[in-house]
Amino acid sequence: MLSIQRDALSVEDLPYELVERKGVGHPDTMCDAIAERMSRYYSLHCLGEFGAIAHHWFDKVTLYGGGADIDYGRGELTSPYRVAYFGKAAFRVGSAEIPVEELMFRAAADVLAEVTTGFDPGRHLVVESGVVDHRGSGRGASRYQPATTADLVPLRAPGLVSNDTNLLHGHAPLSRLENAVLGLERLVNGAAFKERHPDSGWDVKVFGSRRGEAFSLVVNMPFLAAHITSMDHYLARKAVIQAELEEAVGRLGIGDLRMLMNATDRNGRPYLTALGSVADTGDVGVVGRGNRVNGLITPMRPMSIEAPAGKNPLDHTGKIYNVLAARLARQVHEEFGGPAQVHVFTSKEAPLERPDEVVVTSPRADEDALAALVDKAVAATGDLTAEFVETGITLW
Template sequence: MLSIQRDSRSVEDLPYELVERKGVGHPDTMCDAIAERMSRYYSLHCLKEFGGVAHHWFDKVTLYGGGADIGFGRGELTSPYRVKFFGKAAFRVGRTEIPVHDIMFRAAADVLAEVTTGFDAARHLVVEVGVVDHQGAGRGLSRYQPPSPRDLVPLGSGGLVSNDTNLLHGYAPLSRLENAVLGLENLINGSGFKQRHADTGWDVKVFGSRRKDTFSLVVNMPFLGGRIESVDRYRARSAVVRKELEQFVGSLGIEDFDLLMNPTERSGRPYLTALGSVADTGDVGVVGRGNRVNGLITPMRPMSIEAPAGKNPLDHTGKIYNVMAMRLARQVHEASGGPAHVHIFTSKEAPLERPDEVVVTTPDGDEQTLKALVETALAGTGELTAELIETGITLW
């Protein structure tokens, strides 16, 4: 059932706004990325070997940080990261084994190599398997113990139904503060910045607040201990980076702002890491504790607490509709010009193309145009599943 509501209110109208982003090197974000990479690699393996995707979910990944010797002029991991996968999946199709542990190790190793500096999977990574193939009530053996490839689901299959009961939400456009917070982390962990500042780490956390038109930004960004030889060097490099970040915020058209970088420096404690993350020294990450699918944590906005990373891309609407709601909101905003919200609710076993409720909120826009946008999106769930598996969609 589609409902269209008219509302012109915007988060920019609020006198106060708060936003946060956990960067790609934060342990929670690492876990989101590892879980989703595992789902993709597992799905691609099944498609290649069997022509269909075995049912699975890997959305309960945890990362137990390692140990490190860190100081000025040194940064060495002394005990490895430990990544544990919890969830359910098929370990074989008929008599043919799926190399689940090998796929898990590769997924974790690939992600961690992308969001740290100097990571060596052979020395720095241990993977533990907490995944089972137990059957749920009322389920046949084909779900997690498929007797043959004919029991798997090919891409593009019709007639699929929701695997869960979910409520998802998306909105557009991003506010000025949201763009600033997201943009700062993307800048710092972008390839250009890392080439210019190879001594910076990846565990970047950005907080922002806005009081009317006055902005306050806090950036936590580590340096690599092995590349910072002294406290004087640390201070000099901090000043250079802070200046670039301030210039970036100014380029967004934000004039009245202050930017605090690495608050621990106020107590005389430098922010140094070995590989670029607090996971180097034992911090723990868990899927779903960080950014929503638009990359932000936005307490002033409606948002779903669903954790999409690692969920089955074939029929888990907590994943499919999460992306869909965000994209639909952007399309509605482009069509109407005003702030847009999209809520999608589905009950278990509802057809993927017919969720129980879709609510679109916008101040303007032709009703038939909006209806066509929703119908096109719902009819394209198969294409969205293929994109999640074949190309990947960033969910954090």
């Protein structure tokens, strides 16, 4: 059922706005990425071996960080990262085993190597499994204990129904503050920036506020301890990077800007890590505690509380409709102009192409054209599943 609301207001019209982003090296974001990478590796293995995908979910990943020896000119991990997976999956199809623990290690190792500097999986990673294949309520044994490949689900399978009851949201366009917060983290953790500033760490958190036309940004970015020789050196390097970040925000047309970088050093403590994340020194990460699918934490906007990373891409609407809502909001804005919001509700066992309710808030949308756009989007859930598996979709 499609409902249209016309009273769309822009967040830019609000007198006050708050936005946050946890960077790719933050332990919570690491867990999102590891969970989703595991789902993808598992799905690809099943497709390669069996031509279809076994049911699974790995959306309860936790990371508890290691220990490190850190001082000026020195940063070394002394205790490994520990990644624990919790969820459900098939361990075999008939007598053919699925190498679940091997895939777990590879997923965690690949992600952590991408979002730290100097990570060595052989020395720096321990993986623990809490994944089971127990039968769920109302489910047959074939769901997590498939006897043959006929019990698996091919890509773009017709007739699938929702695995859960979910409520998802999306909005577009991003505000100036949202673009600034998202853009800064992506800048700092981009390849070109790391080449210019190899002493910069990955655990970047950006918090932004706007009061009227006055913008305030707090940026936390660790430096790699091995590259920093003294407090004076640290402060000099921080000043260079802060100036570059302020210039980048200025290019977005934001003139009234106040930026605070690495607030902890106001107490005389430099922000240094061994590999670029506070996970180096025991901090803990959990799936779902960070960014939403648009890459931001936006308390002034409707926000889905679902944790999509690691969920089954075949039929878990907490994952599929999360991306659908975000993309559909962007399409509505681009097609009709003005601010747009999309809210999707589905009950368990509802057909994937027929969610219970889709509510679109748009001040200008033509009703017939909007209905066609929504129908096309929800009819293409199989394409979303294929994209999750074949190329991957960033959910954080």
